[in-house]
Amino acid sequence: MGDTAWAVAASLLWLAASCYWLRPLWRRDQPTGEYQILVVWASQTGQAQRLANQALHALQAAGHAAAGLPLGQVTPAQLLACRQLWLVASTYGDGQAPDSAQTFEHRLMPQAPVLPELSFALLGLGDSQYPHFCAFAKRLESWLRDRGAQPLQDSIYLDNQDPDGLVRWRASLAQHTGLHALPEADEQPWQPATLLSRSALNPGSPGLTAYHLSLQADALGPWQAGDLLELQHADQRRLYSIANLGAGKQVELLVRHVMKEDGSQGLMSGWLCQQAAPGEQIEARVHHNPSFALPDSPAPSILIGSGTGLAGLRALLQEQLQRGQPSWLLFGERSPEHDRWLASELDQLTPQQVLLQRCFSRDNSSADTPRYVQELLREQPERLQEWVSRGASIRVCGSMATGQAVDSILQGLLGAATIKQMAADGRYRRDIY
Numbered sequence: 001m002g003d004t005a006w007a008v009a010a011s012l013l014w015l016a017a018s019c020y021w022l023r024p025l026w027r028r029d030q031p032t033g034e035y036q037i038l039v040v041w042a043s044q045t046g047q048a049q050r051l052a053n054q055a056l057h058a059l060q061a062a063g064h065a066a067a068g069l070p071l072g073q074v075t076p077a078q079l080l081a082c083r084q085l086w087l088v089a090s091t092y093g094d095g096q097a098p099d100s101a102q103t104f105e106h107r108l109m110p111q112a113p114v115l116p117e118l119s120f121a122l123l124g125l126g127d128s129q130y131p132h133f134c135a136f137a138k139r140l141e142s143w144l145r146d147r148g149a150q151p152l153q154d155s156i157y158l159d160n161q162d163p164d165g166l167v168r169w170r171a172s173l174a175q176h177t178g179l180h181a182l183p184e185a186d187e188q189p190w191q192p193a194t195l196l197s198r199s200a201l202n203p204g205s206p207g208l209t210a211y212h213l214s215l216q217a218d219a220l221g222p223w224q225a226g227d228l229l230e231l232q233h234a235d236q237r238r239l240y241s242i243a244n245l246g247a248g249k250q251v252e253l254l255v256r257h258v259m260k261e262d263g264s265q266g267l268m269s270g271w272l273c274q275q276a277a278p279g280e281q282i283e284a285r286v287h288h289n290p291s292f293a294l295p296d297s298p299a300p301s302i303l304i305g306s307g308t309g310l311a312g313l314r315a316l317l318q319e320q321l322q323r324g325q326p327s328w329l330l331f332g333e334r335s336p337e338h339d340r341w342l343a344s345e346l347d348q349l350t351p352q353q354v355l356l357q358r359c360f361s362r363d364n365s366s367a368d369t370p371r372y373v374q375e376l377l378r379e380q381p382e383r384l385q386e387w388v389s390r391g392a393s394i395r396v397c398g399s400m401a402t403g404q405a406v407d408s409i410l411q412g413l414l415g416a417a418t419i420k421q422m423a424a425d426g427r428y429r430r431d432i433y
């Protein structure tokens with residue numbers, strides 16, 4: 001083949017690849033003309049979504065034609081058609097976008113058109129204890145400005161739910177909507193929860209002790225697998241993955257008793273795991289986290305986690321058992337002798353219900369034994385492909401380190417584009433902390 005033919009063939013290939021790459025974005029296009037305002041959220045654990053919903057309800061109550069949707073579903077056509085964009089975006093991982101917004105950042109942002117007709121108001125959620133404070137929201141702001149969009153006001157970057165920043169955000173909403181009383185931000189009211197029981201999950205483990213706790217909370221309201229419980233003690237709030245389905249009034253948690261280097265214990269985990277006696281009360285509320293829930297359509301699930309990450313995975317597993325759908329559970333801890341958490345419960349499930357695989361970082365039985373869940377995964381690329389091709393969703397729960405290591409193995413085995421698309425479609429989600 002001559003040089004020209006090569007060039008033509010290469011261009012055609014490039015065009016085909018580009019069309020394939022763009023295809024999923026345009027396939028989901030929706031009619032947009034009727035909405036002047038879009039309220040958009042990028043959220044990992046539900047906070048940004050709640051605040052965006054509040055803004056949406058306020059704008060609608062003031063008579064605006066406003067629609068709300070997750071950033072991961074926004075299309076270029078929608079951006080061109082709307083006049084105002086209200087954005088609430090959190091930052092996750094190490095300065096990254098929440099999982100559901102990764103596709104937007106990596107695929108859509110670089111190719112978006114200029115948007116000179118668009119005005120925007122932006123609320124970034126973050127925590128200044130992380131080195132890249134509100135990094136994703138800041139990238140969104142500079143991208144919007146680069147595209148010619150006009151800010152309606154100074155962007156607000158909230159440090160750890162800082163109340164002053166929230167007041168400023170609410171004030172700007174009130175000013176733009178003309179409403180004096182804004183709808184509530186969907187927060188559940190605090191309810192008393194009574195500690196019923198506490199048992200160690202890993203006596204003798206070389207790691208910190210973790211406990212299986214049960215709390216009685218009559219007025220907590222319903223929750224679904226994937227939701228979190230927020231607890232308040234001594235003016236401090238902490239989130240915990242709920243470890244059971246929400247049919248009854250008892251909520252279960254798996255909590256690690258945090259011991260700090262100076263010998264002091266974690267504030268909340270110390271209260272839960274040691275100080276509180278059964279019968280004592282704490283304030284609690286459900287923190288809905290719909291993005292971690294399993295998709296509605298029944299399909300297998302791949303549940304991957306380490307340590308107390310088993311909490312969120314257990315609730316999802318219970319839901320899969322109820323739906324009659326199989327799960328593949330990969331769980332990592334330290335010691336094969338002491339860290340078979342919830343063994344009496346998990347080991348009695350049939351292989352049709354759950355393909356249960358454990359690994360232990362302090363297992364000296366063989367140099368070839370996988371020690372971490374990412375190593376377990378890496379050993380089974382065909383099984384992973386097969387489950388994913390059957391429509392399985394992937395959920396990862398536990399430490400940041402596990403979440404990041406698993407993410408890079410998944411990207412290697414399935415391809416970065418597949419993982420990003422699965423995240424955009426709700427088939428790949430992480431609850432890591």
Ligand SMILES: Cc1cc2nc3c(=O)[nH]c(=O)nc-3n(C[C@H](O)[C@H](O)[C@H](O)COP(=O)(O)OP(=O)(O)OC[C@H]3O[C@@H](n4cnc5c(N)ncnc54)[C@H](O)[C@@H]3O)c2cc1C
Pocket residue numbers: 045228238239240241242254255256257258259260265266267268269270308309311312431432433
């Ligand atoms: C979405 C989400 C879900 C969570 N789910 C769970 C869960 O299911 N079970 C659970 O036990 N925790 C969970 N956590 C962590 C939990 O919210 C608290 O951060 C943890 O219990 C420590 O709080 P504390 O008040 O005891 O410690 P603090 O008094 O806040 O002390 C924190 C100190 O301990 C260190 N530290 C914090 N967490 C750990 C840890 N796990 N191991 C070692 N050192 C730590 C910190 O670096 C810091 O120095 C979750 C967090 C998030 C954001």
Ligand SMILES: Cc1cc2nc3c(=O)[nH]c(=O)nc-3n(C[C@H](O)[C@H](O)[C@H](O)COP(=O)(O)O)c2cc1C
Pocket residue numbers: 042043044045046047048049090091092093094095096098125126127128130131132133134135160161400432433
């Ligand atoms: C694992 C983890 C990583 C985080 N990384 C960052 C970060 O890099 N920068 C930041 O400003 N905030 C970070 N945060 C804080 C979140 O942005 C903040 O808690 C936010 O309120 C979460 O909102 P969401 O519930 O909508 O996801 C992180 C939080 C968690 C749990």
